[in-house]
Amino acid sequence: MFENSVTRLRDEQRQRSRREFLARGSKLSRCEQCLLATRLCMCKQRPEPVDGVAVCLIYYQGEVFKPSNTGRLVADVLADNYAYQWSRTDPDSDMLALLSDPGYAPLLVFPYEYAEAERHCRSPRVLDRYLEGKVPLLVLLDGTWREARKMFRSSWLISLPVIAVEPEALSEYRLRVAAQDHQLGTAEVVIPLLARLGFDDAAQRLDGYFRVFRENYLAGRSNRFPSESSRAPED
Numbered sequence: 006m007f008e009n010s011v012t013r014l015r016d017e018q019r020q021r022s023r024r025e026f027l028a029r030g031s032k033l034s035r036c037e038q039c040l041l042a043t044r045l046c047m048c049k050q051r052p053e054p055v056d057g058v059a060v061c062l063i064y065y066q067g068e069v070f071k072p073s074n075t076g077r078l079v080a081d082v083l084a085d086n087y088a089y090q091w092s093r094t095d096p097d098s099d100m101l102a103l104l105s106d107p108g109y110a111p112l113l114v115f116p117y118e119y120a121e122a123e124r125h126c127r128s129p130r131v132l133d134r135y136l137e138g139k140v141p142l143l144v145l146l147d148g149t150w151r152e153a154r155k156m157f158r159s160s161w162l163i164s165l166p167v168i169a170v171e172p173e174a175l176s177e178y179r180l181r182v183a184a185q186d187h188q189l190g191t192a193e194v195v196i197p198l199l200a201r202l203g204f205d206d207a208a209q210r211l212d213g214y215f216r217v218f219r220e221n222y223l224a225g226r227s228n229r230f231p232s233e234s235s236r237a238p239e240d
Contacts, residue, residue, distance in 0.1 A: 054084035065148030075192035
Protein backbone atom coordinates (compact mmCIF):
# COMPACT_ATOMS: atom_id res chain seq x y z
CA MET A 6 0.00 0.00 0.00
CA PHE A 7 1.36 3.43 -0.98
CA GLU A 8 2.01 5.77 1.93
CA ASN A 9 3.31 9.33 2.13
CA SER A 10 3.76 11.67 5.09
CA VAL A 11 0.20 12.99 4.84
CA THR A 12 -1.27 9.48 4.95
CA ARG A 13 0.87 8.67 7.99
CA LEU A 14 -0.18 11.88 9.75
CA ARG A 15 -3.84 11.15 9.03
CA ASP A 16 -3.47 7.66 10.51
CA GLU A 17 -1.70 9.04 13.59
CA GLN A 18 -4.38 11.68 14.13
CA ARG A 19 -7.15 9.12 13.71
CA GLN A 20 -5.58 6.89 16.36
CA ARG A 21 -5.27 9.80 18.79
CA SER A 22 -8.73 11.21 18.18
CA ARG A 23 -11.54 10.42 20.61
CA ARG A 24 -14.16 10.90 17.94
CA GLU A 25 -14.33 10.44 14.19
CA PHE A 26 -13.90 13.50 11.97
CA LEU A 27 -16.98 13.78 9.74
CA ALA A 28 -16.36 15.84 6.65
CA ARG A 29 -19.10 16.86 4.23
CA GLY A 30 -20.17 13.76 2.30
CA SER A 31 -18.96 11.49 5.11
CA LYS A 32 -21.62 8.87 4.29
CA LEU A 33 -20.10 8.35 0.84
CA SER A 34 -17.99 5.22 0.30
CA ARG A 35 -14.43 6.54 -0.09
CA CYS A 36 -10.99 5.20 -0.96
CA GLU A 37 -8.85 5.17 2.21
CA GLN A 38 -5.86 6.54 0.31
CA CYS A 39 -7.07 9.33 -2.01
CA LEU A 40 -10.32 9.98 -0.05
CA LEU A 41 -12.31 10.23 -3.28
CA ALA A 42 -15.52 8.30 -3.86
CA THR A 43 -14.57 4.65 -4.36
CA ARG A 44 -15.85 4.59 -7.94
CA LEU A 45 -13.69 7.65 -8.72
CA CYS A 46 -10.48 6.46 -7.02
CA MET A 47 -7.39 7.96 -8.67
CA CYS A 48 -4.69 6.00 -6.84
CA LYS A 49 -3.64 4.19 -10.03
CA GLN A 50 -3.12 7.57 -11.69
CA ARG A 51 -0.54 8.74 -9.17
CA PRO A 52 2.56 10.01 -11.03
CA GLU A 53 6.11 8.87 -10.34
CA PRO A 54 7.50 11.07 -7.53
CA VAL A 55 10.19 13.65 -8.29
CA ASP A 56 13.40 14.32 -6.33
CA GLY A 57 15.40 17.51 -5.78
CA VAL A 58 12.81 19.64 -4.00
CA ALA A 59 11.06 18.98 -0.67
CA VAL A 60 7.80 19.96 0.98
CA CYS A 61 6.81 20.38 4.62
CA LEU A 62 3.04 20.47 5.13
CA ILE A 63 1.83 21.89 8.45
CA TYR A 64 -1.81 21.02 9.07
CA TYR A 65 -4.39 22.81 11.15
CA GLN A 66 -6.56 20.56 13.30
CA GLY A 67 -8.91 18.42 11.19
CA GLU A 68 -7.61 19.58 7.79
CA VAL A 69 -5.75 16.35 7.04
CA PHE A 70 -9.07 14.46 7.02
CA LYS A 71 -10.82 16.66 4.45
CA PRO A 72 -11.35 15.01 1.03
CA SER A 73 -10.99 18.44 -0.63
CA ASN A 74 -7.48 18.98 0.75
CA THR A 75 -4.82 18.92 -1.99
CA GLY A 76 -1.72 18.90 0.21
CA ARG A 77 -1.56 15.13 -0.15
CA LEU A 78 -1.29 15.56 -3.94
CA VAL A 79 1.90 17.53 -3.41
CA ALA A 80 3.22 14.80 -1.11
CA ASP A 81 2.42 12.22 -3.79
CA VAL A 82 4.42 14.11 -6.43
CA LEU A 83 7.44 15.17 -4.33
CA ALA A 84 9.37 12.17 -2.99
CA ASP A 85 10.93 14.23 -0.17
CA ASN A 86 7.80 15.11 1.82
CA TYR A 87 6.93 15.77 5.47
CA ALA A 88 3.65 16.46 7.25
CA TYR A 89 3.03 17.68 10.81
CA GLN A 90 0.17 18.78 13.00
CA TRP A 91 0.31 22.47 13.92
CA SER A 92 0.60 23.58 17.51
CA ARG A 93 1.10 27.19 18.51
CA THR A 94 2.88 26.44 21.81
CA ASP A 95 4.20 22.90 21.37
CA PRO A 96 5.59 22.46 17.84
CA ASP A 97 6.75 19.02 16.76
CA SER A 98 10.44 18.55 17.58
CA ASP A 99 11.07 16.61 14.35
CA MET A 100 9.56 19.48 12.39
CA LEU A 101 11.79 22.04 14.11
CA ALA A 102 14.81 19.85 13.38
CA LEU A 103 13.80 19.70 9.71
CA LEU A 104 13.38 23.47 9.45
CA SER A 105 16.87 23.98 10.91
CA ASP A 106 18.56 21.25 8.85
CA PRO A 107 21.53 22.90 7.07
CA GLY A 108 20.92 20.80 3.96
CA TYR A 109 17.56 22.45 3.34
CA ALA A 110 16.55 26.01 2.47
CA PRO A 111 13.05 26.41 3.96
CA LEU A 112 10.71 28.81 2.17
CA LEU A 113 7.48 29.70 3.94
CA VAL A 114 4.76 29.99 1.30
CA PHE A 115 2.50 32.95 2.10
CA PRO A 116 1.39 36.25 0.49
CA TYR A 117 4.13 38.88 0.71
CA GLU A 118 1.79 41.49 2.13
CA TYR A 119 1.72 39.67 5.47
CA ALA A 120 5.51 39.50 5.92
CA GLU A 121 8.21 42.10 6.51
CA ALA A 122 10.06 43.16 3.34
CA GLU A 123 13.35 41.71 4.57
CA ARG A 124 11.78 38.22 4.56
CA HIS A 125 10.65 38.40 0.93
CA CYS A 126 12.24 36.12 -1.67
CA ARG A 127 10.62 38.00 -4.52
CA SER A 128 13.89 38.89 -6.25
CA PRO A 129 15.50 36.07 -8.31
CA ARG A 130 18.91 37.24 -7.10
CA VAL A 131 17.88 37.04 -3.44
CA LEU A 132 16.26 33.64 -3.98
CA ASP A 133 19.27 32.18 -5.82
CA ARG A 134 21.65 33.37 -3.11
CA TYR A 135 19.49 31.83 -0.40
CA LEU A 136 19.11 28.48 -2.18
CA GLU A 137 22.75 28.07 -3.19
CA GLY A 138 23.87 24.50 -2.51
CA LYS A 139 20.72 23.55 -0.61
CA VAL A 140 17.50 21.64 -1.30
CA PRO A 141 14.48 23.97 -1.51
CA LEU A 142 11.95 23.09 1.22
CA LEU A 143 8.50 24.55 0.59
CA VAL A 144 6.73 25.09 3.92
CA LEU A 145 2.95 25.05 3.45
CA LEU A 146 0.37 26.07 6.04
CA ASP A 147 -2.62 23.88 5.28
CA GLY A 148 -6.03 24.96 6.52
CA THR A 149 -8.66 27.57 5.79
CA TRP A 150 -7.45 31.08 5.07
CA ARG A 151 -8.27 32.21 8.62
CA GLU A 152 -6.45 29.18 10.07
CA ALA A 153 -3.42 29.71 7.83
CA ARG A 154 -3.06 33.31 9.00
CA LYS A 155 -3.20 32.09 12.58
CA MET A 156 -0.45 29.54 11.89
CA PHE A 157 1.65 32.13 10.06
CA ARG A 158 2.01 34.11 13.28
CA SER A 159 3.65 31.16 15.10
CA SER A 160 6.83 32.29 16.87
CA TRP A 161 8.81 29.39 15.42
CA LEU A 162 8.05 30.48 11.84
CA ILE A 163 8.74 34.22 12.06
CA SER A 164 12.38 33.93 10.97
CA LEU A 165 11.74 31.93 7.79
CA PRO A 166 12.08 33.62 4.38
CA VAL A 167 8.76 33.99 2.56
CA ILE A 168 7.93 33.15 -1.03
CA ALA A 169 4.55 33.85 -2.64
CA VAL A 170 2.48 33.31 -5.74
CA GLU A 171 1.00 36.46 -7.24
CA PRO A 172 -1.74 35.12 -9.55
CA GLU A 173 -2.66 37.15 -12.61
CA ALA A 174 -5.97 35.32 -13.03
CA LEU A 175 -8.65 33.93 -10.79
CA SER A 176 -8.10 30.48 -9.34
CA GLU A 177 -9.45 27.43 -11.15
CA TYR A 178 -9.76 25.73 -7.76
CA ARG A 179 -13.52 25.22 -7.49
CA LEU A 180 -13.60 22.92 -4.46
CA ARG A 181 -13.88 25.77 -1.98
CA VAL A 182 -14.83 29.42 -2.34
CA ALA A 183 -11.97 31.87 -1.85
CA ALA A 184 -12.64 35.36 -0.53
CA GLN A 185 -9.63 36.86 -2.33
CA ASP A 186 -7.74 36.06 -5.52
CA HIS A 187 -4.56 35.00 -3.72
CA GLN A 188 -6.38 32.32 -1.74
CA LEU A 189 -5.53 29.39 -3.98
CA GLY A 190 -5.69 25.69 -3.17
CA THR A 191 -2.49 24.12 -1.82
CA ALA A 192 -1.60 22.27 -5.02
CA GLU A 193 -2.33 25.34 -7.14
CA VAL A 194 0.11 27.39 -5.09
CA VAL A 195 2.86 24.81 -5.43
CA ILE A 196 2.61 24.33 -9.21
CA PRO A 197 3.93 27.80 -10.21
CA LEU A 198 6.45 27.78 -7.37
CA LEU A 199 7.96 24.53 -8.65
CA ALA A 200 8.26 26.07 -12.09
CA ARG A 201 9.86 29.20 -10.63
CA LEU A 202 12.40 27.06 -8.80
CA GLY A 203 13.30 25.28 -12.03
CA PHE A 204 11.47 22.00 -11.40
CA ASP A 205 9.34 22.08 -14.54
CA ASP A 206 8.80 18.32 -14.67
CA ALA A 207 7.47 18.27 -11.10
CA ALA A 208 5.23 21.27 -11.87
CA GLN A 209 3.77 19.56 -14.93
CA ARG A 210 3.14 16.30 -13.07
CA LEU A 211 1.43 18.08 -10.20
CA ASP A 212 -0.65 20.18 -12.59
CA GLY A 213 -1.91 17.11 -14.45
CA TYR A 214 -2.49 15.20 -11.23
CA PHE A 215 -4.40 18.11 -9.70
CA ARG A 216 -6.62 18.43 -12.75
CA VAL A 217 -7.56 14.74 -12.56
CA PHE A 218 -8.26 15.11 -8.84
CA ARG A 219 -10.41 18.19 -9.33
CA GLU A 220 -12.44 16.57 -12.08
CA ASN A 221 -13.02 13.40 -10.06
CA TYR A 222 -13.78 15.28 -6.84
CA LEU A 223 -16.37 17.48 -8.51
CA ALA A 224 -17.84 14.45 -10.25
CA GLY A 225 -18.28 12.84 -6.84
CA ARG A 226 -20.02 15.92 -5.48
CA SER A 227 -22.47 15.99 -8.39
CA ASN A 228 -22.86 12.19 -8.49
CA ARG A 229 -21.56 11.83 -12.02
CA PHE A 230 -18.54 10.28 -13.72
CA PRO A 231 -15.58 12.43 -14.80
CA SER A 232 -15.43 13.58 -18.41
CA GLU A 233 -13.64 11.51 -21.02
CA SER A 234 -11.13 14.33 -21.45
CA SER A 235 -9.82 13.82 -17.90
CA ARG A 236 -6.50 12.03 -18.11
CA ALA A 237 -3.80 11.14 -15.63
CA PRO A 238 -0.40 12.88 -15.99
CA GLU A 239 2.24 11.04 -17.96
CA ASP A 240 5.30 9.76 -16.12
